[in-house]
Amino acid sequence: MFADRAKIFIRSGKGGDGHVSFRRELYVPNGGPDGGDGGRGGDVIFEVDEGLNTLQDYRHRRKYAAKDGEQGGKRRCHGKDAEDIVLKVPEGTVVKEAESGKVIADMSGDNRRQVILKGGRGGLGNQHFATSTMQIPKYAQPGQPSQELWVNLELKVIADVGLVGFPNVGKSTFLSRVTNAQPKIANYHFTTLNPNLGVVDLPDGRGFVIADIPGLIEGASEGVGLGHEFLRHIERTKLMIHVVDAAGTEGRDPVDDIYKINAELKAYNADIANRPQVIAANKIDAIYSDPENDPIKRLKDEFEPQGYKVFPISGVTGEGLNELLYYVSDQLKDLDAAPIVFEQEYFPEDELIYVDLPYTVEKEDGMYVVEGPKIEKMLGYTNLDSEKGFAFFQKFLKDTGILKELEDAGIEEGDTVRMYGLQFDYYK
Numbered sequence: 001m002f003a004d005r006a007k008i009f010i011r012s013g014k015g016g017d018g019h020v021s022f023r024r025e026l027y028v029p030n031g032g033p034d035g036g037d038g039g040r041g042g043d044v045i046f047e048v049d050e051g052l053n054t055l056q057d058y059r060h061r062r063k064y065a066a067k068d069g070e071q072g073g074k075r076r077c078h079g080k081d082a083e084d085i086v087l088k089v090p091e092g093t094v095v096k097e098a099e100s101g102k103v104i105a106d107m108s109g110d111n112r113r114q115v116i117l118k119g120g121r122g123g124l125g126n127q128h129f130a131t132s133t134m135q136i137p138k139y140a141q142p143g144q145p146s147q148e149l150w151v152n153l154e155l156k157v158i159a160d161v162g163l164v165g166f167p168n169v170g171k172s173t174f175l176s177r178v179t180n181a182q183p184k185i186a187n188y189h190f191t192t193l194n195p196n197l198g199v200v201d202l203p204d205g206r207g208f209v210i211a212d213i214p215g216l217i218e219g220a221s222e223g224v225g226l227g228h229e230f231l232r233h234i235e236r237t238k239l240m241i242h243v244v245d246a247a248g249t250e251g252r253d254p255v256d257d258i259y260k261i262n263a264e265l266k267a268y269n270a271d272i273a274n275r276p277q278v279i280a281a282n283k284i285d286a287i288y289s290d291p292e293n294d295p296i297k298r299l300k301d302e303f304e305p306q307g308y309k310v311f312p313i314s315g316v317t318g319e320g321l322n323e324l325l326y327y328v329s330d331q332l333k334d335l336d337a338a339p340i341v342f343e344q345e346y347f348p349e350d351e352l353i354y355v356d357l358p359y360t361v362e363k364e365d366g367m368y369v370v371e372g373p374k375i376e377k378m379l380g381y382t383n384l385d386s387e388k389g390f391a392f393f394q395k396f397l398k399d400t401g402i403l404k405e406l407e408d409a410g411i412e413e414g415d416t417v418r419m420y421g422l423q424f425d426y427y428k
Helices: 171-178 227-234 254-268 295-306 321-333 373-380 387-399 402-408
Strands: 005-011 044-048 063-065 085-089 093-097 103-107 113-117 148-155 161-164 196-200 208-212 239-245 277-282 309-312 360-364 367-371 416-419 422-425
Touching: 005 113, 044 093, 044 103, 063 085, 103 113, 113 148, 161 171, 161 227, 171 196, 171 208, 171 239, 171 321, 208 321, 227 254, 239 254, 239 321, 254 277, 254 295, 277 295, 277 321, 295 309, 309 321, 360 402, 367 402, 387 402
Parallel strands: 005 063, 044 085, 161 208, 161 239, 239 277, 277 309, 367 416
Antiparallel strands: 005 148, 044 113, 093 103, 093 148, 196 208, 360 367, 416 422
């Protein structure tokens, strides 16, 4: 079965702890600290694999975790960095945070590889904490904690043109006539249960990718039938060919059909409904000649004043197909050639830092010491050397109540604050 959705749990690796040790050598009775740093935890990385076209692998295994970094050792030995875990996905996969539904990454276009969760930074060994007043530090920094998330993977096909319409209007037959695709064709509703992609090759290199989106029905935008399963694949298309049964072979009115499908598109995503659309009035080979009730004239009179060009075609005989394809190709030339890519809305390194973890504020040797896993996590994922990083650090101190707690403890301007490996003077 074609798998275009999956929900998985991902976890980066924890950083290795720093080590506490002291030099013990002959003739060196009071050796200094020589504890090594911990290794970096593994990242969780998503990467496009051109050989994949479904998310089937993620239906069988749901949890993926990178390895933790190795602890530091004696004699300044650095712990080994952990290997990253690389998850291969087909092009067009969108990674979303499961609870909010916000986009973390869209694996399409130029984005072929993206770090989703960063591994924890290794903790500093006690060699880094020696000062003139503390020559035998018995403290080493723990490794930064891992990050973890439940994410939804959604595969949204990448095509220039999408075929939409009710079931059994001839979309699969149309696709098989104009492309190299060979979809399953039969006179049953929902014969097509998976999106079919094909490439239209026109002279002068004017080809484009077309997707047969399985037949929609009323209520599809609300999930009736297989609505959402199908509609997500229209989201990247730049233009739609709306295939309609002009002959009314199943007793439906073609004008009414178009209004119903467009209402479903609008209910699902108004932006999609506003994209360019061309009407392919199919099955003209089955229309009985009746000058007083010409369905092609009815379609043109109804929709061409609204800006929808109507092309009478026959997927069976091939009549009218060239005119339609050349028109679509000309329309695509005037549209943005860049693929539709969903912008990132959820940034794990920012969102996951505000975990409700405890911290302490104490005064030791005339210095204010702030410690706790919340502080370590913040320091591990913030670059304090950059202006943006330092502004984030200041906001963190204020938002978490640390500044207020320091003031309540009696801190004054010029007093020193220590947070693990970071030391600074306090000024308002």
